[in-house]
Amino acid sequence: MTNNDILRRIRYLFDYNDVKMIALFKLANYDVTQEQLIAWMRKEDDPLIVFISDRELAILLNGLIIEKRGKKDGPQPEPEDPLSNNMILRKLRIALDYKTDDILALFASIDKKISKHELSSFFRSPDNNSYQVFKDQYLRNFLNALQAKLRPE
Numbered sequence: 001m002t003n004n005d006i007l008r009r010i011r012y013l014f015d016y017n018d019v020k021m022i023a024l025f026k027l028a029n030y031d032v033t034q035e036q037l038i039a040w041m042r043k044e045d046d047p048l049i050v051f052i053s054d055r056e057l058a059i060l061l062n063g064l065i066i067e068k069r070g071k072k073d074g075p076q077p078e079p080e081d082p083l084s085n086n087m088i089l090r091k092l093r094i095a096l097d098y099k100t101d102d103i104l105a106l107f108a109s110i111d112k113k114i115s116k117h118e119l120s121s122f123f124r125s126p127d128n129n130s131y132q133v134f135k136d137q138y139l140r141n142f143l144n145a146l147q148a149k150l151r152p153e
Contacts (some may be wrong), residue, residue, distance in 0.1 A: 004042075007057060016111075025056075028060070036050070040112060055081040067095075
């Protein structure tokens with residue numbers, strides 16, 4: 001999945017308009033114009049598409065966390081660059097305040113079974129022996145399950 005795919009999916013999942021998306025970036029102290037946002041939202045085959053960077057997507061996800069959970073005291077986290085699927089999952093988990101059982105239930109709701117051990121391996125440090133990469137297909141399934149839960153229509 002590209003960062004632009006993830007950006008479009010997040011926008012759809014939470015039913016955010018341009019103003020709300022720009023506000024999420026602003027919550028994380030980053031200014032985005034409507035023109036930038038529109039360029040990022042274009043489909044892959046559009047010649048005018050602009051690809052959103054890992055850092056910019058991490059900023060959006062940080063803004064989503066602040067929106068859903070509130071701003072934490074002290075210095076705000078630096079946006080990750082590069083941004084892995086594991087980090088995207090972690091940020092969505094934090095924003096939505098999901099526990100392990102919530103995520104397992106999401107996967108089960110779309111008939112994709114993963115074990116508790118497998119899920120915990122996605123949240124480990126990359127230098128841990130039990131770390132596993134959260135592949136694109138897992139991320140796609142997670143976003144599909146979120147969509148089924150948050151936008152059942």
